[in-house]
Amino acid sequence: MKNLVQVALGVLTAIGGFVDIGDIVASTATGARFGLALAWVLVVGTTGIMIFAEMAGRVAAISGRPVFDLVRERLGAGMGLANLLASFFITLLTLAAEIGGVALAIELATSVNYLLWVPLVGIVVWVVVWRLPFETMDNTFGLIGLALVVFLFAIWRLHPDWAGLAHSALHPTVPQGEGHPTYWYFAIALLGSAMSPYEVFFFSSGAVEQRWTRRDLIINRTNVLIGFPLGGLLALALMCTAAIVLQPQGVDPSHLSQAALPVSLAFGKLGLALALIGIFACTFGAALETCLSCGYTVAQYFGWQWGKFVKPAQAPRFHVVVLLSILAGTLLVLTTIDPIQLTEYSIVLAAAALPLTYLPVLLVANDRDYMGDKVNSGASNLLATVYLLLLLVVSVATIPLLVVTKAGG
Amino acid sequence: MTLLLLLVVSGCTGPVRSSGVYESKAANTARKTASAVATAELAVQAATHDRTFGRTAAQTLAETARDAGDVQGIFDSIQPPDRRSDQLRSQLDDLLQPAVSTLEDLRTAARRGDVESMARIAAPLEKLAGELQDFDEAHR
Numbered sequence: 001m002k003n004l005v006q007v008a009l010g011v012l013t014a015i016g017g018f019v020d021i022g023d024i025v026a027s028t029a030t031g032a033r034f035g036l037a038l039a040w041v042l043v044v045g046t047t048g049i050m051i052f053a054e055m056a057g058r059v060a061a062i063s064g065r066p067v068f069d070l071v072r073e074r075l076g077a078g079m080g081l082a083n084l085l086a087s088f089f090i091t092l093l094t095l096a097a098e099i100g101g102v103a104l105a106i107e108l109a110t111s112v113n114y115l116l117w118v119p120l121v122g123i124v125v126w127v128v129v130w131r132l133p134f135e136t137m138d139n140t141f142g143l144i145g146l147a148l149v150v151f152l153f154a155i156w157r158l159h160p161d162w163a164g165l166a167h168s169a170l171h172p173t174v175p176q177g178e179g180h181p182t183y184w185y186f187a188i189a190l191l192g193s194a195m196s197p198y199e200v201f202f203f204s205s206g207a208v209e210q211r212w213t214r215r216d217l218i219i220n221r222t223n224v225l226i227g228f229p230l231g232g233l234l235a236l237a238l239m240c241t242a243a244i245v246l247q248p249q250g251v252d253p254s255h256l257s258q259a260a261l262p263v264s265l266a267f268g269k270l271g272l273a274l275a276l277i278g279i280f281a282c283t284f285g286a287a288l289e290t291c292l293s294c295g296y297t298v299a300q301y302f303g304w305q306w307g308k309f310v311k312p313a314q315a316p317r318f319h320v321v322v323l324l325s326i327l328a329g330t331l332l333v334l335t336t337i338d339p340i341q342l343t344e345y346s347i348v349l350a351a352a353a354l355p356l357t358y359l360p361v362l363l364v365a366n367d368r369d370y371m372g373d374k375v376n377s378g379a380s381n382l383l384a385t386v387y388l389l390l391l392l393v394v395s396v397a398t399i400p401l402l403v404v405t406k407a408g409g
Numbered sequence: 410m411t412l413l414l415l416l417v418v419s420g421c422t423g424p425v426r427s428s429g430v431y432e433s434k435a436a437n438t439a440r441k442t443a444s445a446v447a448t449a450e451l452a453v454q455a456a457t458h459d460r461t462f463g464r465t466a467a468q469t470l471a472e473t474a475r476d477a478g479d480v481q482g483i484f485d486s487i488q489p490p491d492r493r494s495d496q497l498r499s500q501l502d503d504l505l506q507p508a509v510s511t512l513e514d515l516r517t518a519a520r521r522g523d524v525e526s527m528a529r530i531a532a533p534l535e536k537l538a539g540e541l542q543d544f545d546e547a548h549r
Contacts, residue, residue, distance in 0.1 A: 111464035111471075177549060249447035250542055252440065254476065257469040261451050268460040276465075409437070 007219055011227040018231020019148055020286035021101030022094065022193035022347040024279060025340055027235045028259040030186045031242030032251050033178060036169035039236060041187045045194025046232030048387050050224050052358050053203045055365040055376065057220035060207035063370045067204045069300040070370060071360040083360060084301045086353040088294060091198045093346035095290035096329035099125065100339025101283035104256045109276050115334065122330030125287050129322060134209045134308040141285030147278030150263055150271050151237035157266035160244045185401040185408045188394055189344060192351030194232065198293040200357060205296040209309050254340055294325035344407065352398040354391040362388065425487050431494045435501050436548040438484040442508050443541035445473040446534050449512055453531040456524055467519040474512040481505045504544060508537050
């Protein structure tokens with residue numbers, strides 16, 4: 001019974017914790033501009049993160065070490081450093097975007113300028129990371145993030161043209177007035193948001209924080225195979241509501257408020273309150289995950305003691321990196337850079353760095369020295385290789401598309 | 410380096426030497442303003458049907474007014490390269506001015522919590538959004 005509760009809790013937090021500011025911005029923007037013509041990217045992205053997160057969780061459960069603890073040991077210092085630099089920079093940008101997202105959600109509820117909330121958000125993020133036990137922190141915001149389910153119900157309430165939506169999703173075409181480069185640029189942004197590198201760092205390190213062992217492989221599988229697709233469904237719901245309400249009106253979203261408008265029209269104040277709570281919880285939860293991921297990657301590369309499973313005094317350098325990352329993220333948002341634009345850039349640049357994140361996962365998951373009899377199956381390797389080839393193409397195409405489309409403008 | 414690249418691709422408005430480029434910028438301006446206007450319509454619809462919080466409506470409408478004002482300011486800072494572009498600018502300004510002005514009035518009404526006036530102030534928005542979208546399609 002205890003195991004069942006643990007599995008259910010894991011699945012629920014995986015659903016609520018799946019969505020972050022990148023998913024909200026990318027799904028709403030693509031839904032408003034392309035309808036469901038890019039829904040297939042969500043399927044591709046969610047499947048991709050499932051494949052690699054399952055590997056990362058399995059590596060952590062079998063070896064007792066997170067994937068990136070093994071990267072330097074397995075691939076050498078040079079490859080490890082390249083991986084660290086790319087992933088740390090992207091994760092730091094994502095952290096800043098999440099802090100901005102939390103502040104924007106509070107601004108929507110209070111109408112007080114988000115910049116005034118940013119320092120407070122930074123402080124609260126640090127206090128939560130410092131004080132709350134890992135599982136409490138992870139479960140609390142993951143569960144509250146489930147309030148985003150309101151977007152799913154809003155689809156029914158908005159009485160859409162179901163056949164039109166299905167046709168748009170199953171026969172994707174570039175809408176009139178949009179160019180092919182812009183279509184592919186948004187496809188990459190959506191893929192970057194679904195496969196954010198920090199999700200794998202956090203999932204893998206979180207497994208060690210929770211002291212997963214071989215017996216927890218079932219929790220790993222259920223989290224990934226049930227929680228992630230249902231989390232992806234929330235991102236699809238955001239896209240659908242934008243396609244139903246914003247696209248026909250010609251709205252090109254550039255604010256968080258526009259993402260919440262469909263729910264407001266569908267359910268009124270109660271729906272809006274749930275949407276704001278959900279957005280707050282999922283962005284705050286992601287801010288916690290990204291700042292911890294900054295600490296995890298640096299500490300694991302240098303071989304320092306890391307994690308919340310030991311007392312802070314035993315992992316001082318890890319906590320200093322976390323604190324400095326929160327400080328840097330907060331200061332970046334305080335430069336008055338638009339958090340939504342920052343989010344767009346962070347997910348696109350994340351897409352460019354994806355092969356660097358995922359190649360080591362595949363290599364370590366195939367190493368019998370670490371994995372014993374739990375190395376990847378042939379099917380798993382085939383799928384992962386196909387994805388890595390796709391990510392390589394995406395990585396090469398990202399910067400040219402960013403320039404040609406003027407960041408999707 | 411990356412941040413420099415982002416700055417280059419995101420915000421800078423260079424000098425315009427051909428009417429084609431100017432026309433494209435005009436169309437883009439119309440599209441962005443139409444988006445702000447359409448957002449305001451939806452926000453007013455939610456506010457007048459008591460389907461949103463006053464503060465959220467005020468925030469949304471403040472954003473639309475700021476967006477439209479910024480877009481107009483950027484477009485007006487671009488010098489038209491020839492007479493044809495002068496006409497285009499005049500034609501678009503005839504749409505931008507009332508749009509920005511209406512959105513500013515809506516922002517004020519929302520801040521005051523004057524929901525009754527919002528529907529009246531927003532009345533011209535539907536027509537304006539349509540005209541801006543037509544302009545965008547004609548000059549894209």
